[in-house]
Amino acid sequence: MPVLTRDSPVGLTLPEFACQFTLAHFKRADEQTIHTDMEAARREGLPAPVATGPQVAALLFRQLRTCYGRGWIEGGRCELTFRRQVYVTDFCVARGVITRREDSAGGTRLHCDVWIENASGDKVIVGNASGIVQ
Amino acid sequence: MEQDPRAPEAPTRVAADSKGPRAQFDDIEVGRVLGEMEWVVTEEMIDTQCAIDADYDVWYSLESPWGGRIAPPQISYRPPRWLLSRTFNVRGLFYRWEMENLRPIRPGVTMRVSARISDKYLKNEREFIVYESEARDPEGNVVFRTKRTHVLDFIDRSAQRAGEGIDSGIKAERI
Numbered sequence: 001m002p003v004l005t006r007d008s009p010v011g012l013t014l015p016e017f018a019c020q021f022t023l024a025h026f027k028r029a030d031e032q033t034i035h036t037d038m039e040a041a042r043r044e045g046l047p048a049p050v051a052t053g054p055q056v057a058a059l060l061f062r063q064l065r066t067c068y069g070r071g072w073i074e075g076g077r078c079e080l081t082f083r084r085q086v087y088v089t090d091f092c093v094a095r096g097v098i099t100r101r102e103d104s105a106g107g108t109r110l111h112c113d114v115w116i117e118n119a120s121g122d123k124v125i126v127g128n129a130s131g132i133v134q
Numbered sequence: 135m136e137q138d139p140r141a142p143e144a145p146t147r148v149a150a151d152s153k154g155p156r157a158q159f160d161d162i163e164v165g166r167v168l169g170e171m172e173w174v175v176t177e178e179m180i181d182t183q184c185a186i187d188a189d190y191d192v193w194y195s196l197e198s199p200w201g202g203r204i205a206p207p208q209i210s211y212r213p214p215r216w217l218l219s220r221t222f223n224v225r226g227l228f229y230r231w232e233m234e235n236l237r238p239i240r241p242g243v244t245m246r247v248s249a250r251i252s253d254k255y256l257k258n259e260r261e262f263i264v265y266e267s268e269a270r271d272p273e274g275n276v277v278f279r280t281k282r283t284h285v286l287d288f289i290d291r292s293a294q295r296a297g298e299g300i301d302s303g304i305k306a307e308r309i
Binding site for chain 2: 031034054074076078
């Protein structure tokens, strides 16, 4: 059952999903990438290997699937901006809040602000998402 | 003026990697079609995507309301990126991701994925490119749409291109 329904109020906080990333999360075979290798990152001007954006954003996708259920799979939308680097050993948590409701042909579209914070509270990914609820 | 030997080395942007020269901002033409590809998600690809993202769900692993397993929608990240990489060697960093999930991604269904460059711009002395993509099922229904923005380099555009990178934008086309 999805967490959100047509009765979910604006201002409701979404459940959080967190991960303590490690280098092992980003290893793919023996590839040397900016996500796994210090020298590969340094040559691109990065101080250290950075997490892959989609893997960090996946915390939000778990959150949105949990919140919207079918409404995420059929009609789910999001717009995310990767504002800051996430390093491969960072802790991250996905957060969100309902901001708006909209009547839609298939039900009620609930709009949310969503974001990912690191351990310092910096918002490393910010954006919005929406999905249909019944 | 003589350079202070203690001064840090001037930063450079990577000029090439093992897959060839890096794409230059001027080479990227707005409107350029990045081509099409057929894409069939397999059960193994779903397993891999769930493991990569530590995103496990009954719908993704066992059974869903659509009959059988479906893939996590974010599995759609890769084919549009592959289409970009077939035309332009862009390592860069991912900056913005718009995603619209219209239908479930089901294993064994052949989708046609197409993409095109839709914009490019400069911001904060960095070079950004935007591309859009959609996938259709065999009946012609749109399964997903996406719009992505990548910054070509982490280092700003005033830096010269020189030297070789270890990583590349061109990678094996696998989940």
